[in-house]
């Protein structure tokens with residue numbers, strides 16, 4: 001079966017979406033990511049969408065769902081690389097993705113993710129592992 | 132309005148939505164749409180094709196490159212023989228969905244195009260025609 005690969009780097013999961021996903025593929029990614037967070041006890045998820053030419057209501061909802069489910073599983077999510085034309089179109093479409101954290105590129109996204117994870121750890125007083 | 136070229140695309144499964152998006156992209160580039168306009172038209176086509184598939188039980192999209200003398204544009208006509216829409220005004224409200232969607236497909240795609248026409252009859256089907264001008 002066709003799948004978007006999920007890379008594991010320590011406590012983080014990295015996903016680069018490089019193909020124009022049909023809806024089923026997007027749903028599979030949502031399930032795979034949720035399972036991976038639970039299985040590996042991941043603390044952060046970075047999703048790179050710089051190659052995506054559009055984000056419609058379906059993909060937007062999937063990205064918001066991933067971020068919401070990750071939060072329930074005690075992980076932070078950062079979305080990186082959204083093209084300006086995509087962002088403009090999303091706003092006009094009426095999509096807001098509440099609670100979804102974004103950064104300009106992978107580097108800035110990784111910095112933000114590390115910050116979010118350590119801030120979250122301070123809050124919950126959980127400092128048993130290193131990033 | 133004159134039609135410069137046209138093509139009919141079947142919408143019978145999720146991969147057809149992807150195929151249509153790619154064709155709309157290619158035609159938008161051929162029409163020299165700006166990147167933002169390309170993105171808007173591809174996004175609108177994706178929303179309407181998904182509705183044709185999920186709510187209309189499948190159908191087709193007629194793609195037309197059109198000219199009104201002064202301007203050229205891309206016209207997309209989505210047609211299905213599904214259940215139809217009982218209350219079009221309601222369906223066009225932001226957030227209204229009979230499924231588990233966000234209810235943004237119809238209202239949102241209307242905002243992304245220059246012209247939007249919808250005709251629907253319960254038990255017969257739905258036809259939606261949109262145009263984006265260069």
Ligand SMILES: Nc1ncnc2c1ncn2[C@@H]1O[C@H](COP(=O)(O)OP(=O)(O)OP(=O)(O)O)[C@@H](O)[C@H]1O
Nearest residue numbers: 182186187222228229230232233234235236237257
């Ligand atoms: N081709 C169609 N045939 C029958 N009903 C339709 C069709 N297109 C839209 N509808 C109806 O209009 C409603 C609103 O459509 P819209 O695309 O805005 O929302 P959605 O598809 O439910 O969710 P979203 O597109 O945000 O994922 C749908 O829930 C459905 O009831």
Ligand SMILES: [Mg+2]
Nearest residue numbers: 182232236237
């Ligand atoms: Mg829809």
